[in-house]
Amino acid sequence: MKYSLKAKLSFSYVMVALISILLISVLTNQFLEKQFREYVQQNQEQKNHTVAVSIRQQYLGEEKWNYAAVESIGINALENGLIIKVTDASGEVIWDAKIHNNGMCQRIIRQMSQNMNTHYPNLKGGYVEKPYPIIVDDKEVGLLNIGYYGPFYLTENDLAFINTLNKLNVAAGLLAMLFALLLGLVMAKRLSTPISRVIDAAQMISRGYFGGRISEKSSTQEICQLTESVNHMAQNLENQEILRKRLTADVAHELRTPLATLRSHLEAMIDGIWQADCDRLQSCHEEIMRITRMVGDLEMLARYDNENLTLNKTQFDLSGLAKQVVQNFESAYVKKGVTLNYSGGEEGIRADKDKMNQVLSNLLSNALKYTPAGGQVDVSVKGTLHTVEVIVKDNGTGIAEDDLPFIYERFYRADKSRTRLTGGSGIGLTITRSIVEAHKGKIEVGSKLNEGSEFRVILPRQADE
Known part of the structure; x- marks a missing residue:
């Protein structure tokens, strides 16, 4: 099946646009996801550091702690997905989230695991604990263990943000595809229209009509060169056609005069009007020599036109x-x-x-x-x-x-x-x-x-x- 140039160009533009949009979308999505992972990990580390600073501030000195404030910090951290455990220098537990509400800790871990396995099944994450020594006046007065889903985890808000971002990427891709389709149709028409006119002009030339010219201008340099070449060819062929007709008339004219002279002289001598004397024969001979010289010139020109x-x-x-x-x-x-x-x-x-x-x-x-x-x-x-x-x-x-x-x-x-x-x-x-x-x-x-x-x-x- 044969397709028009416009259809092929449109299809080519659309395919190039689709492939480009797909590549851009995939690369953009991977880049944003990588950046978001790094942001979440940095944010996780910042949360841990903030909790560690808050716990250290609850040490009252002489191995005394503000137990109520430590518990408040632990409950608040638990609500944010952090399971903490605080012990003093002797190892005695000051506050432990699992002891405070073990059921809630397990639900948080399961929920985190489910979210991460759903969206990142190849991540192979799990529950991890990270220790933070509590240092006061260059002395370790306790130890803080922060448990969370590692290497990072996403909250419900984080997942909602990612889903929204993916939807925006899909919408932008669809709009870009539509724009690429419209742009491809316009560009294909701009390219195919002058080429179609060139084809029409070439077909007219092939049928012997050399008067047609392509007057439309194009912003594409190659198409301008093509139309100029076709117009130049048509002009040359038209000039050659005029010269060919003139050549025929000129050759006929050049031969007609000596032949007419010869004919009139010979007929007059045959009819007995003129005597076949030396003067009459000399005149006929001159006309014959004139024709001979013309034929000789043509033969010479044929030799000179030969590339060899x-x-x-x-x-x-x-x-x-x-x-x-x-x-x-x-x-x-x-x-x-x-x-x-x-x-x-x-x-x-x-x-x-x-x-x-x-x-x-x-x-x-x-x-x-x-x-x-x-x-x-x-x-x-x-x-x-x-x-x-x-x-x-x-x-x-x-x-x-x-x-x-x-x-x-x-x-x-x-x-x-x-x-x-x-x-x-x-x-x-x-x-x-x-x-x-x-x-x-x-x-x-x-x-x-x-x-x-x-x-x-x-x-x-x-x-x-």
Whole structure:
């Protein structure tokens, strides 16, 4: 049988509370009983001492006693459960409770024994007598024997007090159990409700509905982290779904144009409208090569996405490579009227030189495409103790803030027009990031619309093999 999370949590809280209350009750009861025993024993000793002092005060000197006062003290002690016997220095009995009222003494002993055996059957107590010498002026003038149930005994009032205390403990335990039950239900609901919402959201995500979000807040840190993770996952899946649909549309668009051109040219030549001369065939060949390059880029990206991408690492000067790539682009920049600047000293690095060439070429190509005539592109290479940075900064059209998270996605271009003047296949930055991450580096971008962009590639000098 399966139970809900709320039921399990409630049961767990109640069981923990019950066990805790039971342990506390048992330990409290044992502690109070121990303390009460010690109190009774101390009180018994205090009573004996008080009786001994009172008896000593009845010695009149010269072996004379106040017999009436001794008898009064003995009767009063008997009523309090103490059976006393007083003798003088010669051993002659001055007063004895058993002689005075032996029947009453026996009843007191039986009553004490019955009370103690009922409540403390394992105590193994019994009637005991304790002697107290009567000392006056450093001279023993007599002996006091006090008999009582030992090691201690409880009067009717003491037993009534213990019973009342036990009842209070039981009542407090029941109230605590009720409070624990209510608290467990409340806490279980507070914990299970957001988890249930997370389950509902996860089920919606599993069915392909990514728009739902969990808006409720929880005071539990772990539940907040769980809801944030589910919301973040839903957001990412929703973004990926949007990108997937856009990727399909972009690929269709990129293939549709050259295929439509090929189809129109071939149909015109088949229908005899155009002659199959070199110019017409050359135009068809260019469109075929365009499709071929796109397929080649996709194959290259698939290889770079593979975790087993092979890097042919060598030690070389990254600044020298960057300077060479800048020189290769100089003519294209001059033709468009964009200024290209370079700065940086020698920076040694161990990496795949060909792939670093491709990274630099992609960044410079993008900067050229999105920087209008009269603009400027700055390339710099600088290093630290463990890393080398390549910075490509332009003052071109820039990238909108909403587009920044997606610029590394396949076929994603911030320029929605997708004309031939604004770019190729749209996977250059995707390949660039794959190469950089394969070298255990990272690529960062900062951009403002109509102000320009800055791409920063950070690479370790000695990448792990």
